[in-house]
Amino acid sequence: MPKYIAKRLGLAVITIWAVATITFFLMNMVPGGPFLSEKAISPQATAALEAKYGLDKPLLQQYLTYMWDSLHGDFGDSLKQRGRTVMSIILMKFPVSARVGGISVLTSLLIGIPLGCMAAFKRGKFLDSLISVVATCGIAVPSFVICTLLLYFLGVNLKLLPTMGLASWKNYIMPVMALSFYPTAYIMRLMRSSMLDVLGQDYMRTAKAKGVSGFRMLFKHALRNAVLPVITYVGPMLAYTVTGSFVVEKIFTIPGLGGEFISAINGRDYTLIMGTTIFLATLIIVMNVAVDIVYKIVDPRIKLK
C-alpha cells in the first residue's frame, strides 16, 4: 500500500510538472505580450516593465527562474493587476468558485443517489423508465444550453431569479442548477446500474434469508457496496466543478477562477496564467489520486499493484 501511494504521488508530481512546463512554453508561443495592449506606453517604459518582471531574459532562463520560485511557493506578481500577487488573486477568486461548485456537487449527490436507487428497486416499472429517460436526456444536453435556457425562462421571461452576480442566495439557484444537471444525470445512471449489480449478488439473498429488515438491508448491505463507482466519479467531478466552470461563470457573470483564467490568457498575464494553471491542475490531479487511494481502501477486492 505505501508503495502504491508513493508511486501514484510520484506520477502526480511528474504530471503537474509536465502541465506547468507545457503551459509555460505554450503561453509564450501566443503572440503579443502583457504590456502591448496598453495605450500610450513608450518603448522605454515597456522595456523597463519587461526588465522588472524579467521578461527580457532568454525563455529558458525565465522558465528556470519561474520553476525555482514556484517550488518555493512564490508565484510572483500579476503582470496586469498591479500590486497584487498571483496567490492573493487565486485565494480571492477560488472560494467563490468553490462555493458554487461545492453546493452543486452536494445537490447532484443528494438527488442522483436516491433517484438512482429508486430506479434500480423499481426495475422495469414506470418510475424506472421515467428516471432512465430523464438521465439519458440529461447527459445529452451541454451545460451552455442548460444555462441559457434557465436564464431565458427563469431569469428573463418570468423574472423569478436574478441573472447576474452572487449577491443573495437567490443568485446561487441558477448556476447550481446548471452545474449540477449533468452530474446528477450521470450519478443516477451510475447508481442505477451498480445497484442492480449489487441486488443480484449472493450476499443480498443471504441477508434476505437471514431475515434482515428491508431498511437495514438497503443501507448496510446494498448502498454501501453500490455507492463505490459513484465515489470514483465524484472525486474528479468535484475538482472540476469546484475550480469553476468556464461556461457557467461566463453566462452568469460569477467572479470566479474560471473567468479569471480566460481573462488572464486574453491579457497575456503570464504569471497569472501559470499560477491558475498550476493551482487547478494540482487540485484536479490530487483529487484523482485521492479517489484512487480511497477506492482501494474501501474496496479490498481491488488488488493493489
Place this chain on the structure above:
Amino acid sequence: MKQNPISFQLKLSPEDFLPATEEEKQSQVVMRESVSFWKDGMRRLLKNKVAMVSIVVILLVMIFSFIVPFFYPYSYKEQMKGANNLAPMEYSEEEQARIEAGEKVFPHIFGTDKMGRDYAIRVMMGSRISLLVGLIATGIILIIGSAYGSIAAFFGGWVDLVMMRIVDIIYTVPDILLIVLLSFALKAPLQNLKQVAGFGWVGIVGENLISIFIVFALLYWVGMARMVRSQVLMLKESEYVTAARALGVGNGRIIKKHLLTNCIGTLIVTTTLQIPSSIFTESFLSFLGMGVAVPLPSLGSLASDAINGMNTYPYLLFIPALLISLIILSFNLLGDGLRDAFDPKLKN
C-alpha cells in the same frame, strides 16, 4: 482379438467403413445459414427500437446539413439588406415588394439574424460543422488510440510500462485548461502556415478548427487506448495468434489482421460513444469563442451569438440549442444500442 470385458474398445465391422449413402449425407447438410458476428449483431440492433429511431434521426440531421444546403436558395454568409432580425417566415420590405410583383421568394423558415443572414441555412451549416468535427475528431482518436493501445499491449514488458505511464499522465492532465491554452497558442503558427504555399487549405478549414483537431489528437485518445489495450491483452494469448506467429506472420500484420479485427465490437461501441463527446467539446469551445472562425457557424457559436439578443429573439437561441442536444442524444442512444448488440458482455 481377445476382448477385455471392461474396455471401451469399439466393435467395428467392415460395413462401418462403407461410403455414406445419399440419404445419410442429406442429414448432414446444414439447413440454416450460419450466423456470423455481424448478422447476429445486426439482428439484435434492428430489434432495438430506440437505436433504430436514433439512426433515423441522425440520417435526417445529416440530410438536413449536407444535402439540403445545395438546394437552398440562400447562402450562410450572404447578408441581405433590410432583412435584419426577421421573425420566422417573415419577409423583408424588399422581398414583400418582389412578392407583390409576382415573384416567388423562398421564406426564411427560421427568420434571419442581426446581420441579415438567413438563419435556417446557418443552422444547417452549423450542424454540418459540428457533425464533421465530431466525425473527424473521432476518426483521429480511433486511429491513434487503437494503434497505441494495441502496440502497448502486444509488446508488453517495459514498452507497455512506459507507454501506459504516458497515458496515465495525459489522463490526469486537466483537459479544458490545456484546450483553452492550445487553441490560443496554435492560432499564430497556423496563421503563418496559411501564407506558406501549399498550405492554403489551412485558411479554408480555419485555424481554430485545426487546433481543435490537434487538441483531440493530443489528449482524447487515451480512453480509447486503454480500452483497446485491455482487449488486446486478453486476445494476444489466443491460439490463433500463436498459430499466426508459428506461420511466421509479422507483428504488424498480427496486430492489424488478428488483434484489432477481433476487438471490432469494442471499437465500434467506443467510437460511436466518442462522437457525441467530441461534438460536445467542440460546441463548448465554440461557445467560448474558441471554435470555428467567422463567418463559418457552428451550433455552439450560433447559440453563443444568440445570447445577447435573447430577450427579443429567443428562437435564435432555442434552435441551435435543441439541435445540438438532439444530435448528442441520438448518438448516445445509438451507442448504447450498438453496445447491447455487438458487445453484450458490457450490458448494464
